[in-house]
Amino acid sequence: MGNPALEIFGRHTSYNVQKVLWIVDELNLIYSHTEVGGRFGGNDTVEFLRMNPAGKVPVLRDRGKVVLESNTIVRYLAQTYGIKSWLPSGAFERSQCDQWMDWSIDRFEQAFVGVFWGHYRTPAADRDNDAIAKSVVDCENCLELLSQQLANKAFLLGTNPTVADIATGVFLHRLISMDLTIDVPDNINRWYQRFSLRPGYKKWVMSDFSELKARIGY
Ligand SMILES: N[C@@H](CCC(=O)N[C@@H](CS)C(=O)NCC(=O)O)C(=O)O
Known part of the structure; x- marks a missing residue:
């Protein structure tokens, strides 16, 4: 194909x-x-x-x-x-995907950006440490919510990954491997391990991002 x-x-x-x-x-x-x-x-x-x-x-x-x-x-x-499993076609099943994708932009990405731009992409001397600390808590709250959803599931909506896992899972690698301590629940670590076995995640998402460190120019 x-x-x-x-x-x-x-x-x-x-x-x-x-x-x-x-x-x-x-x-x-x-x-x-x-x-x-x-x-x-x-x-x-x-x-x-x-x-x-x-x-x-x-x-x-x-x-x-x-x-x-x-x-x-x-x-x-x-x-x-x-194949259908990546994006269910039934209205309710589809809404579950959309819900996590919308939440991801509205909440998770905002929290992530506060950490990634606020800490990683900003030179140490220019960082707003109070704002970063707040974003770390926001990230931890998002991870906790995702962790509850993953309590009995391999991926957000069940056994197979969907587009909802792509929209949310993309942030994990940087959150986990950045030079900043963030509490990561066990369910999230297991979810991340599952992603890391997938060639597309390994190749693209787990790629080196160090060229962005302390670089706010772009
Ligand atoms: N909501 C848009 C955001 C697009 C966006 O802001 N992209 C950034 C990169 S993450 C960009 O183009 N920045 C300018 C650049 O990379 O030069 C999306 O999800 O596609």
Whole structure:
């Protein structure tokens, strides 16, 4: 299964781009990948802005059609090329996926950004340690909520991973491997171990992100 006309634009060090690279590997799709944004630049060209006027990555182009927003791209790929288990089609089952994906943007990403940008990407002398400490607590609260959901399940919605695991699981590697102590519940550590066995997670999400340390320029 594959589609050589699938084009992904975005630097692999972006966690939002990683969601897309992870799922295309899970779905065994054939695609081209162009590094854009960050130190690679290229997200301010006329051609790129025609695809995404906001100048942000990731961008997916599928046979000429542009899809934006990482969670939307993940759902689009699962629906277009995936097996049903990645994105259930029943209204209620689908709502469970959407719920975690919306929560992930609304709560988990906000908490993560407070830690990742506030601590990791900011030079030590410029950090707001009180704000970072608050974000650490926010992250721990998010992990606790996810942990409760994972009490009797391998993945968020059951035995198999879904798009909801991609949208939320992408933050784990950096939270766990950053030079900052965060309490990680056992259920979350086991979830992370399961992800780390998946080639797409290992290749893209567990990749080196040290070029972003103390770098707030992009
Ligand atoms: N909500 C958007 C966020 C897109 C976004 O802010 N992307 C960042 C990278 S995570 C970006 O393009 N930054 C500019 C750059 O990397 O140069 C999504 O989920 O796709």
